[in-house]
Amino acid sequence: MEPADEILEEEDEALEIPADPMRLNMGPSHPAMHGTIRMVLDLDGETVMNVDVQPGYLHRGFEKSCERGTWAQVFPYADRLNYVSPMLNNVGFALAVEKLLDVKVPDRAQYYRVILGELSRICDHFTCNGASAMELGAFTPFLWLLKVRDWIWDILEKETGARMTHSFGRIGGMAAPPTEGFKDDVRAIIPEIRKVVGEAESLLLGNRIFLDRTQGVGKLPKERALALGVTGPVLRSTGVAYDVRKDHPYLVYDRFDFDIPVGTDGDNWDRFMVRMEEVRQSMRIIEQALEQMPDEGPVSVDDPRIMLPEKREVYTTIEATIAHFKLVMEGLKPPKGAVYSFTEGGNGELGFYIVSDGSGTPYRVRVRPPCWFNLQATREMLMGDMIADIIPTFGSINMIGGECDR
């Protein structure tokens, strides 16, 4: 076989090395990706020169579907937005309609919502961090963290009847009061979760592969993050201490003492650490909420125009039967107007912009999905990184298809 330089001398055009970037399709069904998403990459060797992120493979017409039923019928859809922490979506939508109606739920329901919501947030963060670690080859932390998710799901199942899509929120309260052993159940798992956080961290934080794959990878500057509309752990990892629970307190979050963890570089490592620390802060909130939560009292507003009457009443009195029928068939009728209500979801600011025309059907329900804007910023995180960095970066965004594509 002839040496390469001789071939080059003989035939100048025969061995022309292509100078154009290579175009590569990643997804929409990639084994290491959390959701169905397509990325069209322009590669120079292994370096990402350009990337076009294409969401929409899980679009189910959430906003259109909301416009066909009653306000209460939105809850099952809201569950399926961020299916990793459905309780946060449920409560977020309930708060939006309550803002439109200008009602405030009783104290007990507020604490109940906070505790269930924070448990869901722990689920959400653990799922994200566990999956991110698993994609980098560390399978044990994934199992460790999902173990916790199962404990939390056991509690949620006991409270709501469903492990995942609870549909437990109601406009004006919760579907049922806490069960008898609720506080003890939650108190029992808190020290266990603390232990697992420590164990998972000790498995990962000294791991050379994990450090190399996350530190300094997928950086996002603070100013760009703000202008791109990034919120949640992804924004906090860049050093911005914006948390809806702290900046615009809703429910009873102003009564708790908790910190907002922030990162410095906005890389994968910071996002991972921010989520881990937020789990600790969530546990602090839960502990304080358990202390403050009253054991007696209603969990929904006492207003027959909003809440369904008791089942026993429905079967025995004509007034309750009529009220039940009107609420189910026509739906409750909020006043005309539009409000934007926002809460801290698992991935950031989960906003509902709802418009009512005074009838029993929502005129427009716009969800401001935190993932949507976080995913938009992914392009800037990935540019200039290696192709192998896409997986940990994309994992740390925690894009949830149901919420992003709606």
Add this chain to the structure above:
Amino acid sequence: MSKKVITRLQKELGDVILETASFRGDEEVVVAPKHWVSVATFLRDDPELSMDHFTDLTAVDWPEREMQGEPRFDVLLLVRSLDKKHRIRVKTYVKDGEKLPTLTTVWPGANWAEREVWDMFGIAFEGHKDLRRILLYEEFEGFPLRKDYPIDRVQPLVEYRDVDDTLKLPPFGIEEGQPFARIDWEARLAGRDEQVSPAIGLQVGQRRALSDSEVAEAQAEELAAARAGES
């Protein structure tokens, strides 16, 4: 959100702010489409407002307004300030087919939001460098979040391979099965007072389709007059 944003805007921009509204603690200002970008730039650059955190951009369809010769769409911009912690909602009215200047030059975060508004409502943004459909596919016909797009409309199949009998596969036609939407928008826009409920089917005149609107009032008066004539 806070009132001082409205006060500041009215003081600095004067007539550019057409209307202001405050409902349940949400502040809203209305501007004309020609001032859309300048107001946004002012919101971002003014040191007292410094709206550096882009929140959302969306639209609402009001097809009934079009019949009265008014612009059909509301386009809404939601922004907040990181330091000042205040928020504002800026609204503008856009006619069907009219283009709105893009805000991607002010906040890059408007990029996907504007693409989504184009995808769902068909409102084009002038100067947007990459106005493609984002959630749906290129061959999709119509704009689904418009009220006159029926929720059960079946899209034509996109040809990608030769398979016999694709027509026998679901999704089935709209006339098969029970109605899917509570409000028959086609009937409503045609001025008919029909209501469709998934559970009880078609009702006529049971519940006013246009709650509190002039059309509904006129219909109620008509009905009362007819009844008086009968008796």
